[in-house]
Amino acid sequence: MIKGKFITFEGCEGVGKSTQIRMLKEYLKTTNQEAIFIREPGGNSISEKIRELILDPANSSMTSMCEAMLYSSARSQLIEQVIAPALDNGTTVICDRFIDSTIAYQGYARGLGVQKIKLMNELVCGDYMPDLTIFLDLPPSDSFKRKGGHDKSDRMELESIEFHNDVYSGYIEATKLYPTRIVRISPRGSKSDTASAIIKTLQARGLIQ
Numbered sequence: 139m140i141k142g143k144f145i146t147f148e149g150c151e152g153v154g155k156s157t158q159i160r161m162l163k164e165y166l167k168t169t170n171q172e173a174i175f176i177r178e179p180g181g182n183s184i185s186e187k188i189r190e191l192i193l194d195p196a197n198s199s200m201t202s203m204c205e206a207m208l209y210s211s212a213r214s215q216l217i218e219q220v221i222a223p224a225l226d227n228g229t230t231v232i233c234d235r236f237i238d239s240t241i242a243y244q245g246y247a248r249g250l251g252v253q254k255i256k257l258m259n260e261l262v263c264g265d266y267m268p269d270l271t272i273f274l275d276l277p278p279s280d281s282f283k284r285k286g287g288h289d290k291s292d293r294m295e296l297e298s299i300e301f302h303n304d305v306y307s308g309y310i311e312a313t314k315l316y317p318t319r320i321v322r323i324s325p326r327g328s329k330s331d332t333a334s335a336i337i338k339t340l341q342a343r344g345l346i347q
């Protein structure tokens with residue numbers, strides 16, 4: 139039986155996801171609340187190897203379906219090896235990216251189809267679906283401006299601004315598919331204002347104290 143809480147973070151490149159996850163980690167630590175923090179793709183040695191394969195700029199000929207399947211394979215391994223045992227044990231799991239990234243990037247931006255990816259996600263996840271997803275809602279045009287450009291070190295980051303704009307549109311589609319689970323939070327304010335909004339949202343849903 140699933141006893142733990144499962145929280146995921148989503149957003150386009152450069153929206154400050156890592157900072158917000160780090161701030162939530164600090165809050166949970168100072169308030170003595172136990173949680174494990176993982177990232178996708180990754181979180182175990184097999185999924186980290188799949189991550190290297192997917193993000194390697196040398197693999198420019200990778201097909202969209204191969205890419206979607208690799209993200210799903212990495213996810214399947216992570217669920218069975220880490221997420222399911224933790225949740226079954228009553229531990230809170232916080233994951234940097236999960237199924238909505240596949241909807242936005244592969245389903246929408248790569249054009250594989252949002253409904254097809256939704257089915258693939260359901261097949262891979264079974265009952266291990268997030269209780270709540272924080273979507274840091276900022277379009278890439280704004281996040282890249284804020285950062286003074288966009289990182290171009292891995293195969294996904296190397297994609298065009300148009301691709302990243304499509305990813306944002308894909309996230310909006312995901313929020314329509316899952317209006318209760320996905321909560322949109324704007325990171326336009328200060329880092330600490332955004333962190334407070336996230337903590338209040340998680341508390342209101344009974345996911346943290």
Ligand code: TMP
Nearest residue numbers: 178179209235236239240243244294295
């Ligand atoms: P990140 O961990 O630095 O965010 O890198 C992961 C990259 O992989 C990022 O560009 C988003 C992308 N991605 C997908 O395209 N589909 C997915 O399902 C996941 C989890 C990530």
